[in-house]
Amino acid sequence: MTEFxxxxxxxxxxxxxxxxxxxxxxEFDDDVTMTSYAPVDVFPYLGRKRGKAALAEALRTIxxxxxxxxxxxxxxxTEGDDAAVIxxxxxxxxxxxxxxxxxxxxxxxxxxxxxxxxxxxxxxxxAVQQVLGREIPVSGQ
Numbered sequence: 001m002t003e004f005x006x007x008x009x010x011x012x013x014x015x016x017x018x019x020x021x022x023x024x025x026x027e028f029d030d031d032v033t034m035t036s037y038a039p040v041d042v043f044p045y046l047g048r049k050r051g052k053a054a055l056a057e058a059l060r061t062i063x064x065x066x067x068x069x070x071x072x073x074x075x076x077x078t079e080g081d082d083a084a085v086i087x088x089x090x091x092x093x094x095x096x097x098x099x100x101x102x103x104x105x106x107x108x109x110x111x112x113x114x115x116x117x118x119x120x121x122x123x124x125x126x127a128v129q130q131v132l133g134r135e136i137p138v139s140g141q
Contacts, residue, residue, distance in 0.1 A: 002080075005110070008027070009073070010073060012024060019063060021056065027114065028115045032118065033117050034054075034055050035120070036120040067094060069092055071088075072087065082108065083107070083110075084108075106120050
């Protein structure tokens with residue numbers, strides 16, 4: 001199962017990078033929960049989403065905001081019905097033309113072969129600075 005799951009996930013990430021959202025959505029359970037730990041004031045399409053329709057809307061919105069230059073797994077661990085994936089993302093913000101580069105950590109849980117939970121972490125402070133195009137002053141600097 002582990003090697004099969006790894007192959008499926010590499011295919012899933014390749015489909016997402018290519019913009020094949022419908023193909024990606026086939027891997028998710030109808031009652032999926034996605035939690036992206038990112039500031040929703042800057043990334044309003046992230047945060048907590050429940051259900052495949054909400055996930056689809058978030059994925060499609062992200063694709064309208066950014067051109068995907070690279071979205072590639074660089075590390076993956078699978079065990080049973082769980083997986084952890086570190087992704088290198090290079091995105092071009094359509095509104096500003098800025099290229100954003102960050103690592104994203106995805107933690108996935110499957111049930112009966114479908115993804116039922118996706119938890120996503122990124123260095124959101126760095127991502128916000130890149131999106132805004134400026135450093136954010138921090139107290140004590």
